[in-house]
Amino acid sequence: MKESAKSAATFVVIxxxxxxxxxxxxxxxxxxxxxxxxxxxxxxxxxxxxxxPLVVGHMLYNQKRAPHFLAKGGLFKVPVLxxxxxxxxxxxxxxxxxxxxxxxxxxxxxxxxxxxxxxYPEGTLTRDPGLWPMxxxxxxxxxxxxxxxxxxxxxxxxxxxxxxxxxxRFNLFPRKTSRILIGEPVDLxxxxxxxxxxxxxxxxxxxxxxxxxxxxxxxxxxEPPAERWDPSKHNQSKHGRFVERGQDAPxxxxxxxxxxxx
Numbered sequence: 536m537k538e539s540a541k542s543a544a545t546f547v548v549i550x551x552x553x554x555x556x557x558x559x560x561x562x563x564x565x566x567x568x569x570x571x572x573x574x575x576x577x578x579x580x581x582x583x584x585x586x587x588p589l590v591v592g593h594m595l596y597n598q599k600r601a602p603h604f605l606a607k608g609g610l611f612k613v614p615v616l617x618x619x620x621x622x623x624x625x626x627x628x629x630x631x632x633x634x635x636x637x638x639x640x641x642x643x644x645x646x647x648x649x650x651x652x653x654x655y656p657e658g659t660l661t662r663d664p665g666l667w668p669m670x671x672x673x674x675x676x677x678x679x680x681x682x683x684x685x686x687x688x689x690x691x692x693x694x695x696x697x698x699x700x701x702x703x704r705f706n707l708f709p710r711k712t713s714r715i716l717i718g719e720p721v722d723l724x725x726x727x728x729x730x731x732x733x734x735x736x737x738x739x740x741x742x743x744x745x746x747x748x749x750x751x752x753x754x755x756x757x758e759p760p761a762e763r764w765d766p767s768k769h770n771q772s773k774h775g776r777f778v779e780r781g782q783d784a785p786x787x788x789x790x791x792x793x794x795x796x797x
Contacts, residue, residue: 539624541622545622550596561712564714566717567717568598571687574649576646576720577679577686578595580653580655580747581689581691581747584697585660585701586694586698588604591653592653600649600650601623601624603652604626605653605674606626606627608627611625624641639682656676657670659776660776661764662764666695668751668759670763672740676726680723680727685720688743688746690716690748690750691715691716692713692714692754693711693714697711716750718746726738
């Protein structure tokens, strides 16, 4: 993990706090860590509770892989938070072409240093009533194909029992176990010579989502739905929070491309 001295020192402090909190909240069981590539990669986990980034980041850091999230560019201007994001080399994403190019270059640099880029293909917490992965967005597939970065699918289950989706309080007792299962890198070689149009990116994204869903089915020992949940077919927004009846609330978690937001 070839992080700068500033980045490494900041990660140590944040990791110490996060580890203490998570270890106090739940047990953990991590499987498939030997499947993590020797070099950098994109991690694509499922998303069913607001504490997912802490759970996945904890696991990756313990494997000596620095976790880096895509985050809204505006967050980097917030006092203290912006300093932390910059110090730990998180990836600012802006909606301009120039901003996208800068994000791509930084992502490539992070991968060359052996870091892990975490992208939630679902774009926000799943709307699926059974908490199965829903239809994915194409941000992870685009970045992987544009920059030649391996995509490692991941599934986790159990953290949602500690902090349910959109909950206001933690359920610490009885003590729960958070499990993570890591899969083999997704083979996207069939898309390497194709134009990165909507069809290509959608097919590549579906392949990534299939891998994530298969891992979650293995963790849960259950069969996933025959058809992946599509918010647009249920009159739901594709991002942000929503109430159980499918009406949207204003607070957002991640964007369409898996970008971490407030």
